[in-house]
Each structure stands twice: as structure tokens, then as C-alpha cells.
Amino acid sequence: MNIQINPDWWKTMFDEVYLLTDARSVCDDTITRHEVDAICQLLPIQTHHKILDLCGGHGRHCFELYERGFQNCTLLDYSSHLIEVARKRVMENGYPLNLIQSDARSTQLESESFDHVCIMGNSLGYINTADADSQILSEAFRLLCSDGWILVDVTNGAIAKEKFNPNTWHEIGNDIVVCRERELFENRIHAREVVLSKLKGIIRDRTYAIRLYEPPALSSLLEQVGFINLKLHTDFSPHGSKGDYGFMNHRILAIGQKPG
Numbered sequence: 001m002n003i004q005i006n007p008d009w010w011k012t013m014f015d016e017v018y019l020l021t022d023a024r025s026v027c028d029d030t031i032t033r034h035e036v037d038a039i040c041q042l043l044p045i046q047t048h049h050k051i052l053d054l055c056g057g058h059g060r061h062c063f064e065l066y067e068r069g070f071q072n073c074t075l076l077d078y079s080s081h082l083i084e085v086a087r088k089r090v091m092e093n094g095y096p097l098n099l100i101q102s103d104a105r106s107t108q109l110e111s112e113s114f115d116h117v118c119i120m121g122n123s124l125g126y127i128n129t130a131d132a133d134s135q136i137l138s139e140a141f142r143l144l145c146s147d148g149w150i151l152v153d154v155t156n157g158a159i160a161k162e163k164f165n166p167n168t169w170h171e172i173g174n175d176i177v178v179c180r181e182r183e184l185f186e187n188r189i190h191a192r193e194v195v196l197s198k199l200k201g202i203i204r205d206r207t208y209a210i211r212l213y214e215p216p217a218l219s220s221l222l223e224q225v226g227f228i229n230l231k232l233h234t235d236f237s238p239h240g241s242k243g244d245y246g247f248m249n250h251r252i253l254a255i256g257q258k259p260g
């Protein structure tokens with residue numbers, strides 16, 4: 001097997017099919033509540049704080065934070081589709097959520113305008129250039145106020161390697177079957193995802209790649225960017241110990257602070 005990757009895959013993969021293939025993680029309110037519990041436990045957030053959900057997808061963490069009284073949330077994501085999904089929910093429910101479609105490496109937002117930046121749900125490691133994640137974290141650093149906090153939630157690369165499974169499949173409801181084949185390299189996984197609708201036939205046959213971070217590598221990346229007071233929780237497993245949930249189980253939750 002030799003899975004070929006288009007380096008721009010991440011610009012178009014986060015669409016309506018992603019919301020099906022990853023529904024077990026990103027469309028499950030219980031999982032989202034569990035993740036927002038972690039945000040609230042790990043960060044010193046207060047209801048008046050300004051919070052940026054960077055690479056925030058369709059805004060599930062912002063909406064849950066809003067429900068808990070945090071009303072100064074901004075959602076930024078590259079995917080126009082996911083931003084539109086969030087916009088629809090904002091319009092339907094009247095949530096005062098700022099929505100921005102942009103590249104997290106260079107957001108054009110004003111410096112020092114947030115108390116906290118969260119990068120949730122394994123949103124690093126997609127861009128093929130060596131410094132892309134460092135650029136995203138540097139942008140988060142720039143956007144944070146002095147003493148502000150970042151929370152980065154990524155797959156634990158050490159556990160992903162240990163539990164590596166080259167072939168998986170799961171069903172979603174009565175119609176959808178998601179099949180994945182994977183290749184493991186030193187710090188990367190390449191994958192091919194074929195999604196079959198029993199009614200419509202194949203609705204996706206695409207490849208993607210992700211960089212893996214083991215805890216020491218994530219710490220040193222955050223340190224290089226300038227964060228201090230790092231703390232890492234190295235097995236956040238919202239799905240428990242059974243099943244293959246792709247990159248959405250066995251995650252590292254890392255927090256760090258911008259110096260004052």
C-alpha cells in the first residue's frame with residue numbers, strides 16, 4: 001500500500017461528509033460536554049472572558065460554552081461549510097457568537113484580544129510544511145493577552161502508534177459505512193477513507209495525512225513559541241478504552257500561559 005496525499009486535502013475535507021464520518025465524536029453532545037468540562041477544569045475561565053475557539057469546526061464547543069454562561073466566544077475555522085453550519089445555528093438560536101472563516105496561521109485579528117485560546121478536537125498536524133503548527137501556535141500566542149492561556153487538544157501520538165490499526169470500519173445509522181486504511185510512518189499517519197452510502201453508493205474516496213505529537217514534542221513546540229507554565233494531561237479518552245475512533249480518542253490536553 002502506498003497512500004498518496006494531496007497536501008491541500010485539509011482545505012476541502014471538512015465538509016458535510018466529515019460531519020457524518022466523525023459524527024461519533026463531533027456530533028455527540030455528551031462527548032462535547034465532556035470536553036467542555038475539561039476546558040472549564042483546566043483553564044481559569046470566567047464568564048466575562050474572551051475565548052477564541054481556533055480551528056473550531058462547526059462551533060460545538062462555543063455553543064456548549066454559551067450554554068454555560070460564556071458569552072464572549074469567537075469561532076474561527078478554515079472550512080466555509082462548517083462556518084455556515086455554525087451560522088445557521090446562530091441564526092436559529094440567537095447566540096451572539098462571532099464567526100470567522102480564516103486560516104489559523106494568519107487570522108488578521110487584533111493582537112492581545114483574547115483571554116483564552118482553545119484548539120480542540122485534534123486540529124493540528126494537517127498542513128504538510130514543517131512549521132505550520134508552530135505558525136498556528138504563534139498566532140494564538142499573538143492573539144492572547146498577557147497572562148492568557150492556551151489549551152491544545154491533540155491525539156497522543158505515542159498511544160496512536162501503540163494502538164495503530166491499518167484497517168478499520170464503522171457504520172453510522174442504517175445507511176453509512178466508513179472504511180479507513182492507514183499507513184504509519186515515524187511521526188505521521190497517511191490514511192485513505194472510503195465512505196459508502198447503501199442508498200447512494202460511494203460518497204467519498206479520499207486520502208489525508210496527519211502529524212503525530214508525543215507529549216515531549218508537543219511540550220517543546222509550545223515552549224519554543226513562548227508559552228510557560230505548561231501542564232500536559234496525556235490520556236484524555238472521551239470514548240473510553242474500547243473501539244477505534246480515529247484520532248479522536250487518547251488525546252493530550254496541554255495548557256500553557258503567555259508570560260505577563
Ligand SMILES: C[S@@+](CC[C@H](N)C(=O)[O-])C[C@H]1O[C@@H](n2cnc3c(N)ncnc32)[C@H](O)[C@@H]1O
Pocket residue numbers: 010014026054055056057058059060076077078079082102103104105119120121122123126
Ligand atoms: C477535526 S476538526 C475539529 C474541529 C473542532 N475543533 C471540533 O473539535 O469539533 C479540525 C478542524 O481544524 C480546521 N483547521 C485545520 N487547519 C486549519 C487552519 N490552518 N486554519 C483554520 N482551520 C483549520 C479544519 O477546518 C477543521 O474544522
